Amino acid sequence: xxxxPLSLPARLYLLAWDTTKGRITGSTHLHHLVRAGxxxxxxxxxxxxxxxGIVTPVDPDSRTGDVVxxxxxxxxSESRPRRWKTWVTSRARFTLDAVRAQLAADGxxxxxxxxVLGIFPSxxxxxxxxxxxxxxxxxxxxxxxxxxxxAEVGDRDAALVALATAAELRTFASARERREHRARIDALAExxxxxxxxxxxxxxDVRAAVVVAATTASATAATSTPx
Numbered sequence: 001x002x003x004x005p006l007s008l009p010a011r012l013y014l015l016a017w018d019t020t021k022g023r024i025t026g027s028t029h030l031h032h033l034v035r036a037g038x039x040x041x042x043x044x045x046x047x048x049x050x051x052x053g054i055v056t057p058v059d060p061d062s063r064t065g066d067v068v069x070x071x072x073x074x075x076x077s078e079s080r081p082r083r084w085k086t087w088v089t090s091r092a093r094f095t096l097d098a099v100r101a102q103l104a105a106d107g108x109x110x111x112x113x114x115x116v117l118g119i120f121p122s123x124x125x126x127x128x129x130x131x132x133x134x135x136x137x138x139x140x141x142x143x144x145x146x147x148x149x150x151a152e153v154g155d156r157d158a159a160l161v162a163l164a165t166a167a168e169l170r171t172f173a174s175a176r177e178r179r180e181h182r183a184r185i186d187a188l189a190e191x192x193x194x195x196x197x198x199x200x201x202x203x204x205d206v207r208a209a210v211v212v213a214a215t216t217a218s219a220t221a222a223t224s225t226p227x
Contacts, residue, residue, distance in 0.1 A: 007066050008156055009037035013099050014108065014133045015140065015164050015172050022127060025171050032213035033167040034099050035092040036206045038072045039084065040159045043202045047073060050198045054081045068098045084202055088209035100125055108132065137172060144173060150187040159192030159203060166210040
């Protein structure tokens with residue numbers, strides 16, 4: 001699956017769209033998933049490294065040319081030291097908002113400005129490029145199911161599947177499919193951090209944080225649902 005111009009956080013966000021119902025899913029923890037994708041891509045690019053568990057920019061002045069990734073780089077550089085799991089949740093909506101604005105500018109989303117209670121300005125997004133998202137999902141499913149050997153999958157594609165399944169995105173794979181492909185998903189998670197031993201640890205930490213966020217969101221939704 002070619003990486004194309006879309007970053008890992010942007011692709012994770014698009015995978016959360018239900019193209020049949022025209023709505024986003026997993027919204028209670030989507031910001032954590034998108035942030036996890038941005039951290040992972042910056043680590044894969046060698047711009048964020050692990051220093052005894054602390055997220056550390058290699059060069060505070062480095063830039064990727066991607067506004068979402070560069071925004072997170074700047075945020076990490078200007079903030080106190082934090083661990084990977086902490087950065088998955090800390091101010092994560094900052095990255096989500098940046099991804100949506102970027103995708104709207106690129107024509108994937110349509111932004112509609114509204115006012116809540118007729119007073120407070122708000123922006124709602126609709127999916128415009130449905131076919132592109134369906135193609136993205138098809139290609140990601142091929143990575144999940146095979147037949148390409150895991151060793152031949154690109155590191156960013158491997159991380160995409162590992163994180164999307166960790167977040168339990170129903171628009172990507174059902175619970176049954178996640179169980180069925182568990183061994184391959186674990187292998188893809190390893191592949192996503194194959195560039196260096198430290199990167200494997202980073203992806204493990206980030207993936208674990210996404211699992212916690214998804215589980216917490218599901219438990220909260222269950223307890224708030226009237227019996």
